[in-house]
Amino acid sequence: MNAINLSLSRRQLLQSTGALIVTTAAPVEALAQLAGSAVPAGKPPLHPTELDSWVAVGADGNVTAFFGKMDMGQGVDVAIGQIVADELDVPYGRVTVVMGDSGLTCNQGGASGSTGIQTGANALRNASAEARRLLLEQAAQRLGVPAEQCQVADGVITGGGKRVTYAELIGGKYFQHKLEWNNQWGNPLNVTGKAKPKSPDQYKVVGQSIPRNDVAGKVYGTDDFVTDISVPGMLHGRVIRPETAGAVPVSVDESSIREFKGARVVRKGDFIGVVAEKEWDAIQAAEKLKITWSNAPSIFPDQPSIYDHIRKAPVARHTVEANVGDVDAAFAGGARIVEAEYEWPFQSHACMGPACAVVDARPGEATVWTGSQKPHFVGQGVAKILDLPADKVRAIWIMGPGSYGRNDSGDAAHDAAVMSQAVGRPVRVQGARHEGHGWDPKGPASVHRGRAAIDAQGNVVAYEFMSKGFSRIDMATNESNPSDTLAGMLVGFPNATQHGFGVPAESYAFATKRTGWETIAPLLTKASPLRTGHLRDPVGPQIHFASESFIDEIATAVGADPVEFRLRHVKDPRDIEVIKATAEKAAWKAGPAGTRRTASGDTLAGRGFAYSTRNGTVVAVVCDVEVNRRTGAVWARRFVVGHDCGIIVNPAALRLCIEGNVVQAVSRALWEEVTFDNKSVTSNDWLSYPILDMTEAPESVECVLINRPAMNPRGAGEPSTRPMAGAVANAIFEATGVRIRRAPFTPDRVKAALA
Amino acid sequence: MTQRISLSVNGRVQTIDADPDMPLLYALRNDLGLSNPHFGCGLAQCGACTVHIDGEPVRSCVTPVSAADGVQITTLAGLGTPEKPHPVQKAYVDEQVPQCGYCVNGWIMTAAAFLKKTPKPTDGQIREALSGLKCRCGTHLAILRAVKRAAAIG
Numbered sequence: 001m002n003a004i005n006l007s008l009s010r011r012q013l014l015q016s017t018g019a020l021i022v023t024t025a026a027p028v029e030a031l032a033q034l035a036g037s038a039v040p041a042g043k044p045p046l047h048p049t050e051l052d053s054w055v056a057v058g059a060d061g062n063v064t065a066f067f068g069k070m071d072m073g074q075g076v077d078v079a080i081g082q083i084v085a086d087e088l089d090v091p092y093g094r095v096t097v098v099m100g101d102s103g104l105t106c107n108q109g110g111a112s113g114s115t116g117i118q119t120g121a122n123a124l125r126n127a128s129a130e131a132r133r134l135l136l137e138q139a140a141q142r143l144g145v146p147a148e149q150c151q152v153a154d155g156v157i158t159g160g161g162k163r164v165t166y167a168e169l170i171g172g173k174y175f176q177h178k179l180e181w182n183n184q185w186g187n188p189l190n191v192t193g194k195a196k197p198k199s200p201d202q203y204k205v206v207g208q209s210i211p212r213n214d215v216a217g218k219v220y221g222t223d224d225f226v227t228d229i230s231v232p233g234m235l236h237g238r239v240i241r242p243e244t245a246g247a248v249p250v251s252v253d254e255s256s257i258r259e260f261k262g263a264r265v266v267r268k269g270d271f272i273g274v275v276a277e278k279e280w281d282a283i284q285a286a287e288k289l290k291i292t293w294s295n296a297p298s299i300f301p302d303q304p305s306i307y308d309h310i311r312k313a314p315v316a317r318h319t320v321e322a323n324v325g326d327v328d329a330a331f332a333g334g335a336r337i338v339e340a341e342y343e344w345p346f347q348s349h350a351c352m353g354p355a356c357a358v359v360d361a362r363p364g365e366a367t368v369w370t371g372s373q374k375p376h377f378v379g380q381g382v383a384k385i386l387d388l389p390a391d392k393v394r395a396i397w398i399m400g401p402g403s404y405g406r407n408d409s410g411d412a413a414h415d416a417a418v419m420s421q422a423v424g425r426p427v428r429v430q431g432a433r434h435e436g437h438g439w440d441p442k443g444p445a446s447v448h449r450g451r452a453a454i455d456a457q458g459n460v461v462a463y464e465f466m467s468k469g470f471s472r473i474d475m476a477t478n479e480s481n482p483s484d485t486l487a488g489m490l491v492g493f494p495n496a497t498q499h500g501f502g503v504p505a506e507s508y509a510f511a512t513k514r515t516g517w518e519t520i521a522p523l524l525t526k527a528s529p530l531r532t533g534h535l536r537d538p539v540g541p542q543i544h545f546a547s548e549s550f551i552d553e554i555a556t557a558v559g560a561d562p563v564e565f566r567l568r569h570v571k572d573p574r575d576i577e578v579i580k581a582t583a584e585k586a587a588w589k590a591g592p593a594g595t596r597r598t599a600s601g602d603t604l605a606g607r608g609f610a611y612s613t614r615n616g617t618v619v620a621v622v623c624d625v626e627v628n629r630r631t632g633a634v635w636a637r638r639f640v641v642g643h644d645c646g647i648i649v650n651p652a653a654l655r656l657c658i659e660g661n662v663v664q665a666v667s668r669a670l671w672e673e674v675t676f677d678n679k680s681v682t683s684n685d686w687l688s689y690p691i692l693d694m695t696e697a698p699e700s701v702e703c704v705l706i707n708r709p710a711m712n713p714r715g716a717g718e719p720s721t722r723p724m725a726g727a728v729a730n731a732i733f734e735a736t737g738v739r740i741r742r743a744p745f746t747p748d749r750v751k752a753a754l755a
Numbered sequence: 756m757t758q759r760i761s762l763s764v765n766g767r768v769q770t771i772d773a774d775p776d777m778p779l780l781y782a783l784r785n786d787l788g789l790s791n792p793h794f795g796c797g798l799a800q801c802g803a804c805t806v807h808i809d810g811e812p813v814r815s816c817v818t819p820v821s822a823a824d825g826v827q828i829t830t831l832a833g834l835g836t837p838e839k840p841h842p843v844q845k846a847y848v849d850e851q852v853p854q855c856g857y858c859v860n861g862w863i864m865t866a867a868a869f870l871k872k873t874p875k876p877t878d879g880q881i882r883e884a885l886s887g888l889k890c891r892c893g894t895h896l897a898i899l900r901a902v903k904r905a906a907a908i909g
Contacts, residue, residue: 220844278785400855
């Protein structure tokens with residue numbers, strides 16, 4: 001996008017929306033003013049069936065695309081701009097992508113399941129193609145030349161020696177044209193027109209490594225984060241959480257915060273917070289407020305027994321997802337059985353800052369500024385907690401301190417909403433560090449069991465993989481219902497845990513095969529610091545740590561090379577290609593366990609392999625680790641990552657996305673474990689919840705990108721997270737001969753295992 | 756209870772009345788409206804709040820505002836601009852480092868001070884110098900590339 005179009009920076013967008021609090025200007029007009037194009041009134045209402053809800057051509061010929069999903073720093077908005085530019089035949093630099101504002105974009109589900117391009121582009125692609133078709137039709141009439149004899153390039157239509165620009169045809173006006181809508185909201189939302197989108201061989205912009213739009217603003221400190229939002233009359237709010245999970249305030253001594261200017265207590269149901277004119281006063285008031293809490297039972301089990309708790313807990317839901325052949329008979333007839341159990345802890349989003357939100361709740365309407373990756377849904381939840389109609393709440397996304405799923409940002413929005421409504425002024429909420437780590441929704445802890453039966457010839461005749469753990473959707477995937485937020489539960493929306501987990505995603509074809517999962521009840525149903533929800537690649541790292549470790553254990557049991565063993569059983573041709581390409585790039589030395597091991601002094605080096613799929617994307621990885629046998633420290637040093645996500649829209653962005661996933665996944669595999677005592681979570685800062693630091697970062701992450709131009713784009717935001725823990729565990733085994741079956745692979749744990 | 760404190764930030768002197776024990780971070784963000792330093796932890800564990808005080812990287816979340824009276828404070832915006840970027844900022848853009856970007860302030864401010872003292876660092880020196888910072892999105896490799904690039908162009 002060029003500098004002129006970038007006049008619509010986040011800061012200015014904010015100014016425009018800030019102004020909307022006190023004016024009634026239609027959002028698109030405010031936007032158009034900023035973009036320097038005159039867009040008259042009369043825009044059809046925001047709705048999927050309206051072409052004008054998806055694309056606009058300004059008087060200057062610049063294109064604005066309205067995207068109802070989100071970018072969290074991986075460049076999804078750039079990819080959408082590339083796709084729109086190709087469909088409309090305009091230069092990429094003339095396209096601006098607007099996202100994250102429920103007043104300007106249709107609810108395409110926000111950031112969700114790596115579908116930003118995979119499903120999110122569909123509506124934009126189809127709408128842009130339809131817009132081009134309409135413009136071509138108009139041009140044909142204007143030029144007096146049949147449409148099929150006209151050409152389009154750079155927003156200019158030529159035919160019969162004459163030309164007309166998009167700007168001349170429609171600039172600053174609306175298409176007023178209906179699209180077919182599939183009547184779905186969120187991820188599956190799609191619209192279609194009469195136009196057929198281009199075939200991939202016609203793409204010019206898709207496939208280019210175009211840089212991101214948000215980098216300079218972050219590097220020069222000129223763009224706002226949600227934490228920087230300030231609106232007139234705004235108070236600073238803090239929520240006060242109990243030391244013992246489940247305790248509720250019984251009485252409050254409001255005089256204990258009298259010294260802080262304007263400090264007030266907000267109580268609603270079991271929710272308690274304070275507001276003050278100044279942030280520092282609010283922080284101190286929250287610490288000094290004298291609250292008598294109820295005597296809540298110390299409900300959490302001793303941490304070391306959490307996996308026993310999971311094993312013994314009653315099954316809330318049992319699901320078998322694959323059941324091929326007579327598994328039980330095959331196990332009964334097997335010559336020998338290989339089996340193993342693996343354990344994965346609760347993990348925190350541990351975002352760089354505790355979540356922040358600003359809510360301005362006014363009589364009959366409200367505006368929400370949130371870092372949530374699903375702002376439309378947050379707006380719906382806030383509407384419910386404020387008892388407002390959904391269309392009276394506008395939710396505006398501003399980049400927050402990181403987002404990797406259902407983190408604490410939607411909770412902050414609901415906290416701010418409750419307090420803003422109570423005090424009748426806009427309220428900004430940001431927690432302390434211990435509230436971010438301590439009270440964000442956690443990735444679920446789980447136990448995984450693999451079993452395989454092997455016949456006398458060494459063939460796998462039966463394979464079973466079962467997981468048991470806390471639900472990945474104790475908190476729903478979005479915040480559209482207050483019962484899935486802390487504030488909602490505290491003010492009286494009853495939590496209703498949903499149950500979901502998952503199974504390995506691969507194409508291993510064994511003679512018989514069963515995969516499934518079981519979930520258990522949450523430890524505390526109401527406002528729990530150990531409530532569980534979606535954390536990047538929900539349940540993917542834990543399942544595939546276990547399943548890909550177990551595949552290696554079977555390969556070891558039959559004396560096979562890990563890559564050859566996988567290729568023997570994997571059936572999907574794309575999986576086979578990715579596995580082969582990755583092994584080849586890494587110069588994988590074939591042979592049974594122990595073939596890829598070296599030792600030098602205290603350093604034991606080894607190489608591991610893993611592979612997995614995710615919603616149509618295939619990832620394989622070779623990982624080199626070094627284990628210090630004296631300290632137990634593991635350095636995941638080098639990675640070769642094979643990646644097939646269909647057609648690649650932006651190769652440079654894809655590589656950076658994969659790198660980030662690898663580092664975050666290695667951090668989770670080596671270091672991350674939420675700790676707790678009987679009362680609450682105790683891993684409340686970066687010392688008690690360490691993540692990978694710079695001295696431990698890999699030396700290299702080499703990507704083997706397999707481009708499939710004929711295949712629609714699949715996701716990339718999460719799939720390369722998935723197989724990393726398994727690859728690291730397999731490499732540790734190769735290096736040391738010791739199998740680590742409990743994550744994270746901390747120095748203490750590895751050292752103990754080596755002893 | 757409040758104290759008059761003179762803050763010199765990015766070459767501009769402003770006076771505020773504040774609780775002397777209040778962390779400098781809140782004075783910069785709320786009293787002066789300078790949002791470059793971010794609240795990350797309030798514990799000097801992550802670096803998101805880093806500013807330079809007399810050229811040295813300092814965690815403003817644990818620095819009392821009274822200790823900043825009369826010193827020279829520099830924030831990210833004072834380090835460089837798009838028109839006149841600091842080499843680390845330019846390298847960050849070239850390498851497309853940030854994802855969410857919330858941590859960027861701390862890494863750039865720390866790396867800039869480090870490169871001033873160690874203009875031709877080894878890979879190991881860079882890693883050690885930046886070991887006290889957090890990045891949750893996992894952009895570590897891009898950060899390393901950018902700091903090396905900055906050293907090369909600086």
